[in-house]
Amino acid sequence: MIQQTTHVPIVVSDQDRALAFYTQVLGFEKRADYQQAGRPRWLTVAPKGQEVELILVKGAYTEDPRPPADAESGGNHHVFATDDCRGDFAALRARGLAFKHPEPIEAPYGVTAYFTDPDGNHFALLESKRAANAG
Amino acid sequence: MKLTHVPIVVRDQDRAVAFYTEVLGFDKRADYQLPGKPRWLTVGLKGQTLELILVQGEARVDLGLGPEAGSGGHHVAFTTTDCQGDYEALKARGVDFAVGSYTKPIKQPWGTSATFKDPDGNLFALVQPNVVGKVFTALSRLKR
Numbered sequence: 556m557i558q559q560t561t562h563v564p565i566v567v568s569d570q571d572r573a574l575a576f577y578t579q580v581l582g583f584e585k586r587a588d589y590q591q592a593g594r595p596r597w598l599t600v601a602p603k604g605q606e607v608e609l610i611l612v613k614g615a616y617t618e619d620p621r622p623p624a625d626a627e628s629g630g631n632h633h634v635f636a637t638d639d640c641r642g643d644f645a646a647l648r649a650r651g652l653a654f655k656h657p658e659p660i661e662a663p664y665g666v667t668a669y670f671t672d673p674d675g676n677h678f679a680l681l682e683s684k685r686a687a688n689a690g
Numbered sequence: 691m692k693l694t695h696v697p698i699v700v701r702d703q704d705r706a707v708a709f710y711t712e713v714l715g716f717d718k719r720a721d722y723q724l725p726g727k728p729r730w731l732t733v734g735l736k737g738q739t740l741e742l743i744l745v746q747g748e749a750r751v752d753l754g755l756g757p758e759a760g761s762g763g764h765h766v767a768f769t770t771t772d773c774q775g776d777y778e779a780l781k782a783r784g785v786d787f788a789v790g791s792y793t794k795p796i797k798q799p800w801g802t803s804a805t806f807k808d809p810d811g812n813l814f815a816l817v818q819p820n821v822v823g824k825v826f827t828a829l830s831r832l833k834r
Contacts, residue, residue, distance in 0.1 A: 556776060557715060557816065559738050562767035563696045566751050581691070586830050595755060595762050607740055609693070612753065612764045620699045620747030630745045631727045634695035643691065655752045680691070 562599065564610045565633075567674045570598050573611045576673055583609075602635070603682045615616065621675060625655060628677035640666040640682035695732065696766070698742045699749040700810045703731050704832040706744045707710050709809055713783045715769035716742070735768075742766075749812075757790035765813040780806065789813055800826060 567573035578581045583600040586608050590596040599608040622629050624659065637643045642657050647670075648654060655669040665683040700706035710716040716733035719741050723729040732741040753762040770776050773795050777787065787793055789805040795816075800812060801821030804816045819827065 556772075557735060557768045557770055559735060559769050560696075560740050560742075560766060561769050561817070562765070562815075564764045564766065565692075593758075595753065597763055605692050607693050610763055610767075612751075612762070614751045614764060616749065616751040618748050618750035618753045620745070620749040629697065629747075630730055630743055630748060631697075631745075633693060633697065635691040636694045639717050642831075647808060650830075678802045678822065679695075681694075683827060 558576050560607060563611050563633075564612045565672070565674075565676055566614045566616065567611050567672070568613070568615060568674075569673075570596055570613050574598060574600065574672055577609065577611065580647065580652050621677060623676075624671040624675045627657050628679070632669070632677035632679050634679045634681050637680050640668055640680050643680055644668045682684050691699050692739075693771055695741050695743050697745045697764070697800060698812055699747045699748070699810070700744050700812070701748055702809075703744050703746050705734065705809055707731060710742070710744065713780065713785060718731060725734070744773055745800055749810075760792050761813040761815060762790075762792040765815045767817050768813040770816050773816050777804045798823075 574585065577600040578585055583602055586601050587597055587599040595613060598611045600611065601608040621631055644659050645652065652670055657666040659666050665681055668680045670678050703735050707718060710733040711718055715733055719734045720730055720732040728746060731744045733744065734741040751764060753759070753764055755762040772825050781787060787804060787806045789807060793795055794804065801817060801819040803818070805813050806816070808814070
């Protein structure tokens with residue numbers, strides 16, 4: 556039976572630019588980067604210590620469900636849990652990441668901050684108020 | 691940072707949650723709506739924190755590849771211990787395994803895999819790694 560989700564796709568227009576962003580700005584690890592003859596380049600990254608990998612797939616939306624980069628995601632976003640949203644916010648901003656708001660937001664469920672990658676994919680950093688994100 | 695939620699774009703959230711829970715065997719994790727906000731609907735696999743957000747919308751992506759590329763890498767991958775068995779069970783439940791020029795499990799150098807679609811055409815890979823695949827994964831983690 557289906558056991559675990561191991562890979563999720565992110566559509567990017569330029570794999571090299573995306574790789575630089577995910578590794579140098581967000582601090583992810585490159586996990587796989589190879590290309591079989593006649594196949595697309597298989598390029599994956601992951602947060603340190605996590606099994607799930609993001610596949611940086613080269614492509615373009617012909618029907619784009621994503622709100623503009625400066626708008627609210629409408630739930631169409633990836634969430635990264637953190638134990639220190641304000642610390643990550645400051646560190647990532649120092650590496651040039653443009654967040655949607657000047658400061659992290661205090662929400663009923665925790666402290667959160669929103670950003671997009673260079674291709675307009677939406678992300679949320681969330682320091683949840685519930686017991687420090689078990690598991 | 692740890693990835694906890696991943697969006698999957700679906701046209702009909704009710705139809706999608708039925709598919710993910712009843713056909714694929716996910717648990718529903720969250721289902722609520724704040725005034726003026728979209729319905730927040732998530733599913734997850736037993737024993738895994740990661741949740742899929744079933745977000746209402748319509749998506750189409752062009753990878754510029756032919757049917758021989760299958761999903762072209764634009765998929766959510768699941769591990770399984772029995773790809774052929776899952777293929778047969780899911781096919782019996784009506785899951786569509788026609789992705790590009792593929793219709794059934796295929797042997798890869800690293801294991802056996804099958805690709806399928808949800809009702810909205812989102813693509814998935816069921817992966818059963820063999821010894822080569824397991825060693826490859828272990829080595830890529832050792833490099834950390």
